[in-house]
Amino acid sequence: MSSPGSLPASPNGPAARAFPPAGSPGSEAGASGRALSPVVVEAGIQVMGGRAERDACPGALRLHEAADGPLARIRVPGGRISGAQLGTLRELAAAWGDGHVELTSRANLQLRALTGVPETRLADRLAAAGLLPSDTHELVRNIAASPLISGRDAGLVRELDEALCADAGLAGLPGRFLFAIDDGAGDVAYAADVAALRLGTGGAGRFAMLFAGRDVGLRVGRATVVSALLTAARAFLVQVEGAVATGARRSWRVRELTDGPGLLGRDTARALDITLGEVDPELRRPGVQEPIGVVPQGDGRVAVAALVPLGRLDDRQLRVLAGADELVFTPWRGVVLPGVAPEAADEWLDALAGAGLEVGAGSRWVGVTACAGRPGCAKSLADVRHDADAATVAGDGLPVHWVGCARGCGSPAAAHVRVEATVGGYAVTVRSGSSAGRVSDGETTGNSTARSAGDGTAGGGTGQSGRGDATGTGRSAGGDATDGSIGTGDGGTTGGVVRGDRLARAVAAARRGSVDGSTAGTREG
Numbered sequence: 001m002s003s004p005g006s007l008p009a010s011p012n013g014p015a016a017r018a019f020p021p022a023g024s025p026g027s028e029a030g031a032s033g034r035a036l037s038p039v040v041v042e043a044g045i046q047v048m049g050g051r052a053e054r055d056a057c058p059g060a061l062r063l064h065e066a067a068d069g070p071l072a073r074i075r076v077p078g079g080r081i082s083g084a085q086l087g088t089l090r091e092l093a094a095a096w097g098d099g100h101v102e103l104t105s106r107a108n109l110q111l112r113a114l115t116g117v118p119e120t121r122l123a124d125r126l127a128a129a130g131l132l133p134s135d136t137h138e139l140v141r142n143i144a145a146s147p148l149i150s151g152r153d154a155g156l157v158r159e160l161d162e163a164l165c166a167d168a169g170l171a172g173l174p175g176r177f178l179f180a181i182d183d184g185a186g187d188v189a190y191a192a193d194v195a196a197l198r199l200g201t202g203g204a205g206r207f208a209m210l211f212a213g214r215d216v217g218l219r220v221g222r223a224t225v226v227s228a229l230l231t232a233a234r235a236f237l238v239q240v241e242g243a244v245a246t247g248a249r250r251s252w253r254v255r256e257l258t259d260g261p262g263l264l265g266r267d268t269a270r271a272l273d274i275t276l277g278e279v280d281p282e283l284r285r286p287g288v289q290e291p292i293g294v295v296p297q298g299d300g301r302v303a304v305a306a307l308v309p310l311g312r313l314d315d316r317q318l319r320v321l322a323g324a325d326e327l328v329f330t331p332w333r334g335v336v337l338p339g340v341a342p343e344a345a346d347e348w349l350d351a352l353a354g355a356g357l358e359v360g361a362g363s364r365w366v367g368v369t370a371c372a373g374r375p376g377c378a379k380s381l382a383d384v385r386h387d388a389d390a391a392t393v394a395g396d397g398l399p400v401h402w403v404g405c406a407r408g409c410g411s412p413a414a415a416h417v418r419v420e421a422t423v424g425g426y427a428v429t430v431r432s433g434s435s436a437g438r439v440s441d442g443e444t445t446g447n448s449t450a451r452s453a454g455d456g457t458a459g460g461g462t463g464q465s466g467r468g469d470a471t472g473t474g475r476s477a478g479g480d481a482t483d484g485s486i487g488t489g490d491g492g493t494t495g496g497v498v499r500g501d502r503l504a505r506a507v508a509a510a511r512r513g514s515v516d517g518s519t520a521g522t523r524e525g
Contacts, residue, residue, distance in 0.1 A: 055252060057175030058110075059139045060126050067378035068098070069113040072122065074131050075138060078145035078157035078181070079107030079329035081131075087322035088129040092122065094315060101318060103311040105369075106144055106178065107329040112376060134165040139175040141165065144192055146183040147291060147330040148303060150338075152222065153198060153205070156181050160226045170233055174252040177236065179229055188331060189213070190285040193254040194232040194264070196225045197283070208283060209268065212254040215283045216265030217276040228272060235267035236260075290332040292361050294345045297338065304337045304348040305330075306357035309365045310385050317355045324348075333369075364394040370402040371409045373421075380404025382421035391419075391503040397511035398430065417510040419503075428506045430513065 057073070058064030064071040074089070089101050089109060098113035114122070126132040134141070141164065145157045160179060164170055180192030189195035190213035199206045205222035208215055211232065220228045239260070240251050254260040269276050291305035311333035313321070321327060321335060328336040335357070340348060353359050358366075371377065373384030384402040392400070400417045403409060411418060411431070420427045 055174045055176065057139055059175070060132050061123055061135065061138055063114065063117075066112065066372070066376050067374075068376045069115040070117065071376075072111045072114060072117075073104070074109045074111070074126065075141040076108050076131075076329060077141055077143035077161040078149070078154075079147060079331075080145075080157065081109075081327050081329065083322045083324040083327060085129050085131055086318060086327060088125060088131070090315065090318035090322060092125060093318075096122070099315050101313045103308055103313070103329055103333045103335075105331055105333070106142060107147075107331050108142075109329070133161075136168070136171045137165045140170060140173040140177065142175070142178045144178060144180040144188040144195075144331060146181070146185050146187050147305075147328050147334070147336050148185070148295065148297075148338075149181065149183040150297065150299075153181065153183050156196070156222070156225055160229060163226050163230060164233075167230060169237070170230065172237060173233055176252045177233065178253075179233070181225070186284075186286040187290075191331075193236070194229055196220070196229060208280070209265070211261035211264045213285070214261040215279050216261055217279045218265055218269050218274060219277055220272070220274065224272065228268060231271045232264050232268045235264050235271065239263055239267070290330060290334055290366075291336055292334065292363070292366075293359055294349065295336075300342075301338075302340050302342050302345050304340050304345055304352070304359075305334055306352045306359045307332070307334045307363055307365055308357060310368070310370055310388065312385075314356070317357060320351050320355045323351075362394055364392050366394075367399040368392050368402075369399065371404055373402070373404040377404060377409075379407065380421065381423065382426075384419075384421060387421075387426070387503075388419070391507060393504050393508060395508050395511050397513065400507055400511060417507060419507060426503055426506075428503075428510050430510050 056064070058071055060072050060074050064073070086101070089111065093099050093101050093111050096114050096117040097111045100112065102110040102112060104110060123132060132138060141161055143157060143160055143164075145154075149157070160181065164179075178192045180188040180195035182189035182195055182197040184198040184200070186197065189197040189210050192210070193212060195210045195213075196207040197210055199208055199219070207220050207222065207225050209218040209220060209228055209232070210216075218228070236254060236257075239257055243257065244250050251257045251260070254264060257263060265276065290307070291303065292307055293305060295303040295305055297303055308317070321337075324337045326338055328338060330336060337348060349359050368388065370384045370388050371380070373380045373382060373386075375383070382404050384404045388402045398415055398417050400419060401408075401411055402419045402421075403411065404421045406420065408418065408420065415430070415432050418427075418429050418431050420429070
């Protein structure tokens with residue numbers, strides 16, 4: 001583990017190559033010399049490989065035109081990245097973007113406002129840093145993993161990524177399809193389309209295969225995990241194409257297929273020649289606390305974990321983190337430094353805290369998330385990140401999600417408090433898991449943690465902000481809350497500052513389950 005604050009040099013990229021932003025026609029050659037799939041635009045629908053697509057998930061080769069400029073999403077399987085690689089992203093953000101690296105709910109990373117990016121350099125720099133191993137599969141390398149996964153189980157993430165990129169047919173997966181490898185904590189398996197959840201602590205390793213968070217009785221050994229995950233993904237593509245052929249709407253996620261978990265479970269078991277067993281009624285999402293502070297590891301070393309407020313890393317924070325040998329970003333917009341010598345833990349805690357990262361469990365940012373808001377999203381009525389900063393106080397209870405408009409991008413599927421910008425102010429409501437608002441696909445940013453026992457999957461649209469599906473984690477055994485309006489703002493304009501005391505009280509009351517319309521917050525011009 002390097003010392004805090006050291007900044008590695010970024011490698012120079014290979015010979016320049018051109019690549020199109022989202023929606024641009026043409027095809028290019030990748031770093032490996034392979035031709036990229038042609039992308040053309042027909043009536044606003046991207047057509048890839050001859051198949052009509054509405055999947056607009058951004059990537060490193062296909063940039064998204066957000067309101068603040070082009071956005072690049074870099075897939076980071078399992079959230080694992082080296083300090084040197086993060087240092088490269090810091091340099092790219094400083095040279096061509098807004099100076100920040102943004103964390104998503106799948107532990108991927110984003111560069112925003114890339115208005116000055118030379119199209120012949122970005123992909124080359126990413127490829128040279130090892131962050132773009134495949135041109136054809138870069139949009140589908142969506143692999144979540146337990147942040148504290150270790151040993152042979154951790155190696156499954158790399159094996160899955162390599163096998164996925166080597167399977168030409170799986171390049172056609174939607175950019176919203178999510179794999180997960182869970183070390184038994186239950187922290188990532190239940191929000192994925194297909195997941196391997198470790199059972200017990202035996203050396204051989206047995207895993208339950210979950211489909212859209214549902215157990216169908218399929219069990220495999222460690223040696224079969226990668227094969228089972230990819231087999232399930234192939235079965236998904238077959239089922240989707242079959243449904244589309246009958247006139248059905250294209251499905252992007254397993255949960256969108258009629259009896260998706262059952263269908264894919266049976267198809268996968270048949271392909272693997274495995275007999276489905278009994279469903280385990282006790283196999284359900286447990287209460288999970290995201291790592292923060294010093295966490296012991298089984299090898300005598302420790303992990304040092306921090307939370308990134310609203311999921312944005314600035315230049316100072318990036319410089320500190322780039323001094324680590326290895327980093328693991330989490331679905332809760334946190335970061336874990338694994339393999340730290342116990343005697344070095346305090347030095348890292350001080351360095352992280354000094355850079356503005358949260359290392360204490362009582363942080364006010366635990367359980368708080370936000371959509372992009374202004375200026376990143378043209379549809380937003382407010383700078384929700386600024387307003388969330390002004391109104392967020394430490395508290396417990398339901399998670400809180402701030403949104404800039406009625407679309408509610410990134411809204412958790414489980415019970416949560418929704419703070420929505422309106423023309424007159426903010427409306428604060430308690431949403432149940434069954435009526436959580438818009439749940440669409442892609443990725444969001446912020447500190448999203450579902451605290452109820454319900455499904456922690458959050459969704460956000462792929463519209464102006466390029467957002468989409470967020471993975472949350474149940475954090476307590478509490479049930480879903482019922483819908484209850486806290487109230488809307490009582491005047492003001494669409495601009496200005498937050499009247500923080502009233503809005504903070506309204507949000508705190510809603511998190512505790514207290515409905516009090518008199519505490520509605522407002523913004524004033």
